[in-house]
Amino acid sequence: MIRLEGLTKHWPGAAKASVADISLEVPEGTSCALIGPSGCGKTTTLRMVNRLVEPSAGRVWIGGEDALRQDPIQLRRRIGYVIQEVGLFPHRSVAENVATVPVLLGWDAARIKARVAEVLELVGLPGFADRRPYQLSGGERQRVGVARALAGDPPVLLMDEPFGAVDPLRRRQLQDEVLKLLRELGKTVLVVTHDVSEAMRLGDAVAILREGALLQHASPAELLAHPATGFVADFLGTDRALTRLGLFLAASMRGEAAATGAALPPEATLRDALSEMLARGTRAVPLAEGGSVILEAVLEKAAT
Template identity: 40%
Template sequence: MAEPDATPETATDATISIRNLWKIFGPRANKVIGTELAELDAAELKSRADTVAAVRDVSIDVKPGEMFVVMGLSGSGKSTLVRCLTRLIDPTAGQVLVEGDDVGAMGANELRDLRRHRVSMVFQHFGLLPHRRVIDNVAYGLEIQGVSRGKRRTRAQDMIDLVGLTGNEDCLPEELSGGMQQRVGLARALAVEPSIMLFDEPFSALDPLIRRDMQNEVIRLHREVGKTMMFITHDLSEALKLGDRIAIMRAGEIVQLGTPADLVGSPADDYVADFVSEVPKTDVLSLRWIARPADGVAPTGTALSADTVIRDAIGDIMAADNPLPVEADGELIGVVGQRDVLSLMAENRS
């Protein structure tokens, strides 16, 4: 199994720090960790101990302002993991630190404060109050906090404008499309000004075109409001589109953690390789992945940035008679030419 993170953040650097987290369901949950049972696969563990290890010894650090995606198939443990972060589900073992505070050690009042003020969750099911109009749904979290009516309606209106729902303030949820209802959910989550936002497969039930629009909306909001976000999905294209880094889960474990380019360019095992096999590498990898040594020959032509996505440089590369220089931080790291691009494209066809 790949290391969860080759250069983990310290607890003080990370907005969310997860350490050796386990969640085991069943009557003998506390007798699994630290024994030979912990090494069993899911079927054997269920047979021998009548327990299910939904999360197995997971360690992750989420950086401030990062869009961190957890991806996996149904039953991989991703939704259980995100619910452990605010103790909607209590972990069996391990530690979760949110902005340096130990969630496991929090009392009822501290936990309530965490959920009301610091961390917001957006779920697949919108959970809107059907009898309340849009502006009152958006303001609901502020109402729970005890914010005055005038201030919460002003804040709610700002969030409605931010997510593109201006003019729908007085609509009831049933009068809105699924995508618009999810925008209300986003506005409600943002209204309480959390430092962290958790998304648990929020767009899974939406039509493909609406889903794409909502993905773009989250990217825009992330850029504009700068929140630390953790996004749960089973969809690889969604993960690659949204994630600064992606953790792939299988059977409760992290099998690989890295950037989209890390996963596509250097999958940790056959499981990850199978996931990314249909992804066009030119759409994800940057030029640094295919740059080769200049072999002592001074390259000619306009230098390309090593961080340029290959797809965006194909026109320049194919139009050049000779390989073009590739630079990182002003330093030459290699060259890239027509044969390098064609070779990579052939890999996807094979």
């Protein structure tokens, strides 16, 4: 669990706080996405959780313990941290990079080797232990970054624009894979992103910030259906109904209308189904697990 209480950061000489009195809670085993315009304070908020930035006021609670009363170095060793640039050590192998925190924690060599193999398997990179960062693609480097963050088995994971450096074709797949993994492991996740669609995919809840203030903190469906202010509505975009369709699996609207052509995979969303209908010029598309999705049902869902 992560709980922020009145979290504030006022940089010396600044006319106003970059983060002002933010309070929110991320329940254990769930994820929250921080999003907002550039300079809104989302990365500063994230970095105050592991004390890379020291708060000017307020409290940070992790698992019921006051993070501001703990040794910051020890605190960071119990929090996974993934950044856009990944930050792999270029002169170290993948295994050595992944082993960074376990080594700092004083684990023995056999335990470290086993854990490195385990997390590389988890992120889909078995057999990569001896490679160097320059031998990896952008997506592979990001997976190594996630593996490194998970190596010490931290209960909390912080992610700052984790997929920003990955090409668009691979980003969604990587998002899905990492999110599935984190949910299976029961991690509590706070993630910063500038992309609305990514926030909706990664967050069980989404917090929208503006000029250091928290404007709304709600589930993606609630946020898209009921934005609290005009700014929130404008920030989420005029295509909120389409974005909302991306939150629901196509199989959740299974019908029995006749449909031909390639079936949608189990992970397809209602937005995917609508895109396929428009591309094919049909009013229904088949589902891989049987049945079909009908245009009228999708449009009705978008309107509610």
